[in-house]
Amino acid sequence: MAKIKGLACKECGREYPVEPIHVCEFCFGPLEVIYDYEEIKKSISREKIEKGPKSLWRYIDLLPVENPTVGLSAGFTPLIKAENLGKELGLKNLYIKDDSVNHPTLSFKDRVVAVALSKAKEFGFDTAACASTGNLANSVSALAASSGMKCYVFIPANLETNKIIGSLVFDPVVVAVDGNYDDVNRLSSEIANEFGWAFVNINVRPYYSEGSKTLAFEVAEQLGWKSPDAVVAPLASGSLYTKIWKGFNELKEVGLIENNPPRMYGAQALGCSPIYQAFKEGRDWIKPVKPDTIAKSIAIGNPADGPYAVKVAKESNGDMEVASNEEIIEGIKLLAKTEGIFTETAGGTTIAVLKKFAEKGVFNPDEIVVAYITGNGYKTMEVLEGHLKSPIHIKPSLQEFKEKVIGQTVKG
Amino acid sequence: MAVTVRIPTALRRITQGQGEVQIEASTIGELIEKLEQEFPGIKERLLDENGEIRKFVNFFVNDEDIRFLQGKDTKLKEGDVVSIIPAIAGGK
Numbered sequence: 001m002a003k004i005k006g007l008a009c010k011e012c013g014r015e016y017p018v019e020p021i022h023v024c025e026f027c028f029g030p031l032e033v034i035y036d037y038e039e040i041k042k043s044i045s046r047e048k049i050e051k052g053p054k055s056l057w058r059y060i061d062l063l064p065v066e067n068p069t070v071g072l073s074a075g076f077t078p079l080i081k082a083e084n085l086g087k088e089l090g091l092k093n094l095y096i097k098d099d100s101v102n103h104p105t106l107s108f109k110d111r112v113v114a115v116a117l118s119k120a121k122e123f124g125f126d127t128a129a130c131a132s133t134g135n136l137a138n139s140v141s142a143l144a145a146s147s148g149m150k151c152y153v154f155i156p157a158n159l160e161t162n163k164i165i166g167s168l169v170f171d172p173v174v175v176a177v178d179g180n181y182d183d184v185n186r187l188s189s190e191i192a193n194e195f196g197w198a199f200v201n202i203n204v205r206p207y208y209s210e211g212s213k214t215l216a217f218e219v220a221e222q223l224g225w226k227s228p229d230a231v232v233a234p235l236a237s238g239s240l241y242t243k244i245w246k247g248f249n250e251l252k253e254v255g256l257i258e259n260n261p262p263r264m265y266g267a268q269a270l271g272c273s274p275i276y277q278a279f280k281e282g283r284d285w286i287k288p289v290k291p292d293t294i295a296k297s298i299a300i301g302n303p304a305d306g307p308y309a310v311k312v313a314k315e316s317n318g319d320m321e322v323a324s325n326e327e328i329i330e331g332i333k334l335l336a337k338t339e340g341i342f343t344e345t346a347g348g349t350t351i352a353v354l355k356k357f358a359e360k361g362v363f364n365p366d367e368i369v370v371a372y373i374t375g376n377g378y379k380t381m382e383v384l385e386g387h388l389k390s391p392i393h394i395k396p397s398l399q400e401f402k403e404k405v406i407g408q409t410v411k412g
Numbered sequence: 413m414a415v416t417v418r419i420p421t422a423l424r425r426i427t428q429g430q431g432e433v434q435i436e437a438s439t440i441g442e443l444i445e446k447l448e449q450e451f452p453g454i455k456e457r458l459l460d461e462n463g464e465i466r467k468f469v470n471f472f473v474n475d476e477d478i479r480f481l482q483g484k485d486t487k488l489k490e491g492d493v494v495s496i497i498p499a500i501a502g503g504k
Contacts, residue, residue, distance in 0.1 A: 011467075011468065023420075023421075025423075027468065028466055029467075189420070190497065194431070285467050287479070288477055
């Protein structure tokens, strides 16, 4: 099916063929996949999707892949009605889209990598690579291993230990670069010029980023084929946020949902908030920053899709907010103790910002609000050191148990 | 003052395939003019209609983004390495 027309520059509109390229040769704007929605409309239906595989590939008609071969179990994660957290925040219809249990590496990155590497295989690449703050490296390493590709991952040297181990176990070449994510990204852009590798977030980025749309598709289907009223999502490069918006808009375009796409609320860490700052100052350009936050997975000081994220916030009547390190930790703990979900710092940022917006009253109590949890807390446990209660230490004696445990924890 | 300029793939058609060129220039602004003399057409790829560096073009001098230095007025010295890099990369 000719579902794809080609690539086009988001800035100047110049068109390009479907190739492993990501930048407009003329103005350096980002290239994006352009679909033939009229053609797609003819064959897509709710019934067809519902009969499809229990993975993101059920939405293949709206993805830039013909033959999925990598990440066949990625996506289709739970959408949880968050009754307890909702009660705490005064929201009757709060949902958590829980990508902390994505397959195989427990973050939303499994979606984008499944799409990127399936496309890379179609292009004939035998080597996968990426620049990463950790989650992406984990996912590329795992999916390259399972699909028999060689793999190079580039990470900032100061990453959380567990995220490094979480890549090394799959036996890729891990390159730890002295510098922050923006330095790693810049180096990777230069390397991508020289080697014929599929850099998932560089030369195959137009395909990779489309994978995030499935976060919108799944939520719409799980809500009974409708868009929520509002969405809260983390902002790092701005790609996920803009693609969730694109996903809901596409569903409307092809007739799978009838109501309007949601208001888009974005969450950044206070110590790295270039998109939030641009939005608040009414700029359509990004002033880069040097990140200083515990939320390393979203610490991108020079966010590629920042200008588009600002545009989406405006177009959708949304807003953006920031969370401090303390608020991020409190956000992680709040989600854990109310909903039993352990997320990482990006999720803590999202919950902290959800709480701020709820307290400000931007949501009507009956509205359907979806918070996107994109990563798993078990990967970055060290950030919680010193922020949790200690175990109650006792000898194996009933007497001690009664005094120290029952005496201290049972009231009354 | 000769500096080394690293050219991204997207501009190599203009530089006849060269990924690295040597240019005499004392600021980034001058460097762009000198590049234009040697490789006609490259300037309009780097600057927008107002003469500002395009939103999606990043310049680095010895690994530092010129937006953290003095932008187009950033001074260059003998042996500096200037990288021209598309802003579009990475993602979450």
